[in-house]
Amino acid sequence: MAYETIIVEIEDHIALVKLNRPDALNALNAQLLTELADAMTAAQANDKVRCIVLTGSEKAFAAGADIKMMSEKSYTEVFTEDLFGGETAEIGRVRKPIIAAVSGYALGGGCELAMLCDFIIASDTAKFGQPEVNLGVMAGIGGTQRLTRAIGKAKAMDMNLTGRFMDAEEAERAGLVSRIVPAKKLMEETMAAAAKIAEKSMISVSAIKEAVNRSFEVPLAEGLLFERRLFHSMFATEDQKEGMAAFVEKRTPQFRDR
Numbered sequence: 361m362a363y364e365t366i367i368v369e370i371e372d373h374i375a376l377v378k379l380n381r382p383d384a385l386n387a388l389n390a391q392l393l394t395e396l397a398d399a400m401t402a403a404q405a406n407d408k409v410r411c412i413v414l415t416g417s418e419k420a421f422a423a424g425a426d427i428k429m430m431s432e433k434s435y436t437e438v439f440t441e442d443l444f445g446g447e448t449a450e451i452g453r454v455r456k457p458i459i460a461a462v463s464g465y466a467l468g469g470g471c472e473l474a475m476l477c478d479f480i481i482a483s484d485t486a487k488f489g490q491p492e493v494n495l496g497v498m499a500g501i502g503g504t505q506r507l508t509r510a511i512g513k514a515k516a517m518d519m520n521l522t523g524r525f526m527d528a529e530e531a532e533r534a535g536l537v538s539r540i541v542p543a544k545k546l547m548e549e550t551m552a553a554a555a556k557i558a559e560k561s562m563i564s565v566s567a568i569k570e571a572v573n574r575s576f577e578v579p580l581a582e583g584l585l586f587e588r589r590l591f592h593s594m595f596a597t598e599d600q601k602e603g604m605a606a607f608v609e610k611r612t613p614q615f616r617d618r
């Protein structure tokens with residue numbers, strides 16, 4: 361598929377996916393979501409890709425779902441097409457790690473898209489918010505669910521009910537982002553994090569992603585058992601033998617994803 365609203369570059373085992381609707385602050389319209397889901401699925405299928413980075417522009421990661429696209433829609437239309445259900449589910453099925461590099465606005469669907477990634481690295485200019493309440497609606501891609509799990513009820517209620525924005529420092533304190541870096545260093549630091557992940561065994565990496573995500577779905581005892589069984593299963597891999605031998609022999613491991 362030729363893309364018009366995103367740019368994809370693959371280099372050194374990292375797929376860099378850049379949202380590219382500068383005139384609309386990367387608002388998520390149907391075309392962008394279709395292209396994004398396609399690019400993510402393609403990155404999952406591409407053996408060369410070991411980590412994915414999703415980013416926007418300096419001014420906006422994404423300023424939300426496209427309000428102009430939605431303004432005239434009826435209930436029947438959004439329900440029938442399951443607006444935002446299909447593409448976000450496709451992105452959710454990606455088993456490779458996805459890092460969101462967020463600069464500027466990550467609002468509404470933009471904040472939700474960042475939360476759909478595995479972790480967020482924010483520039484010191486980042487602003488997060490769920491301002492859908494100002495439009496007479498509410499969040500629809502996880503703003504009341506993933507945000508609550510990430511930052512707790514008090515702040516999630518505050519963000520969703522008042523529509524206020526959170527700056528990068530508050531987002532880091534609250535646990536929404538994993539680190540803050542100066543705006544100029546955002547891509548360098550994010551690509552370095554992606555490169556670190558790309559060095560690991562993909563078996564460990566995919567299992568870790570599955571296990572952390574599982575923690576949101578099951579009770580603790582089930583989650584601990586799921587984790588322990590996955591851990592045990594790794595003793596069937598060559599990468600476990602190689603990783604532990606390399607430690608003992610004081611050398612760098614050569615993982616082969618086997």
Ligand code: CAA
Pocket residue numbers: 383384385387388423424425426427428429444465467468469470472491492495498499500501503
């Ligand atoms: N949808 C469509 N267009 C958008 C947009 C959006 N979410 N956000 C910004 N744009 C467009 C603006 O309409 C404007 O286009 P024009 O020049 O053609 O008028 C252009 O991007 C630049 O925006 P501004 O002039 O408003 O830029 P600003 O710097 O003054 O303000 C902003 C930036 C505070 C982010 C402001 O644009 C804004 O409040 N945007 C809307 C944020 C929002 O409400 N997001 C939630 C959307 S609903 C949603 O996401 C539902 C869901 O959960 C699934």
